[in-house]
Amino acid sequence: MQTENFHPGLSIDCVIFGFHENELKVLLLKLKKDDRWALPGGFVEKDKDVDSEAVRVLKKRTGLDHIFLKQFHLFGDVDRIEPSHSDTMVKKGVIPPELKGWFDQRFVTVGYYALVEYSRVKAPTPDLTSERCDWRPLSDLPPMMLDHAQILKKAHQTLKKELNDQPIGLNLLPEHFTMPELQALYETVLEKSLDRRNFRRKMLSYDILIQTDLQRKGGAHKAPLLYKFDKEKYNNAILSGLQSGW
Amino acid sequence: MQTENFHPGLSIDCVIFGFHENELKVLLLKLKKDDRWALPGGFVEKDKDVDSEAVRVLKKRTGLDHIFLKQFHLFGDVDRIEPSHSDTMVKKGVIPPELKGWFDQRFVTVGYYALVEYSRVKAPTPDLTSERCDWRPLSDLPPMMLDHAQILKKAHQTLKKELNDQPIGLNLLPEHFTMPELQALYETVLEKSLDRRNFRRKMLSYDILIQTDLQRKGGAHKAPLLYKFDKEKYNNAILSGLQSGW
Known part of the structure; x- marks a missing residue:
């Protein structure tokens, strides 16, 4: 990772809801050498639009293209960051020491959400800092790192609210439905x-x-x-x- | 301005709608030595929450406190920035040369909107790069810098959409109304x-x-x-x- 190619202090996090047989799940990453889980996310290349970087993250984790993905909030509180998090990752060998400076920054993060038919996601793939990528039921979430539990909660509130104003169903139901x-x-x-x-x-x-x-x-x-x-x-x-x- | 105290590459812009006698206006800054206008905005101090910095900008420009202010979108396209803008500002003496590096960055900006009774705003005040601060009718906007016209348009679309789901009127109408x-x-x-x-x-x-x-x-x-x-x-x-x- 060439950190000088990325926009400083800015990350994106994607809340990918999966619907299948009347159950709502969410795609999470299990961190390496840590009991906690994380939302799929990433950083923003300096010469790329922020929204298109979110599409790239979604595609990398799910293999899916042309998915309805919506930006919903910037999380910018100072205390969303744990200052010791990067130390721990270096100590456990999850990230190399030269990346510590990058991970030590204060990050603000842009939240996106998507809703997909989860049987269409063939092989969800983990990233550098995670050991696996799994669907977890929304009703029974594991412990999550940083403020990822709050980001997830706000994404679900937003999705519920937008049902008042926006249709859903295409790509989630069969072509003909009752x-x-x-x-x-x-x-x-x-x-x-x-x-x-x-x-x-x-x-x-x-x-x-x-x-x-x-x-x-x-x-x-x-x-x-x-x-x-x-x-x-x-x-x-x-x-x-x-x-x-x- | 001590640029090292601010979060790099991040700004905020506030769309402040004013309602009075059945007219909707918006509070804009007339740039110094430039025909264009700008949204009131600012940068984010490293040790401050992004949302609270938006409250600070609103207060500085309007003198108003306890106003409903809502974050609505992050504008993160690469081409929203004009690379020559900071050169021009230095040449015209609007900013000192030592700030050129800061203004040369790629900025992503977080948009907020507010709706206020504009007769309550006693003396709107300009900032470092502007010569005055005025209410302009939404139906007849002046030329605006960067992507500020699009930010304003999206704020108005959001406000309209949120009327379906959220009340307005308190602080905009007299206590008793027909x-x-x-x-x-x-x-x-x-x-x-x-x-x-x-x-x-x-x-x-x-x-x-x-x-x-x-x-x-x-x-x-x-x-x-x-x-x-x-x-x-x-x-x-x-x-x-x-x-x-x-």
């Missing part, structure tokens, strides 16, 4: 149950769904309606918000 | 007219208003109802969002 399947996705992210009728009414009012004539094979007598997203309207809603606003 | 006065505030920020009945229904459904028994003096035969905010519910809604969400 209203209960879409509702289950919302319930998983929001961690609460929703009223079936209100959900249906509100979701239809957003005008981003197309009702199809399809039926699932082997369906019962009363097969549920299958929907798909109207991709143009869906993408417009990502840009300009859902129609529920003012 | 529904049309509240609606006018929303219309000014959103830059569009709203349906009177829908506005009333939606606003009441948020459960943050208290209807009072008061009447304005000298009122007509049918004096309009006066409302005030339920401060506890208002503050809860700031923290956890309006009840319109999922």
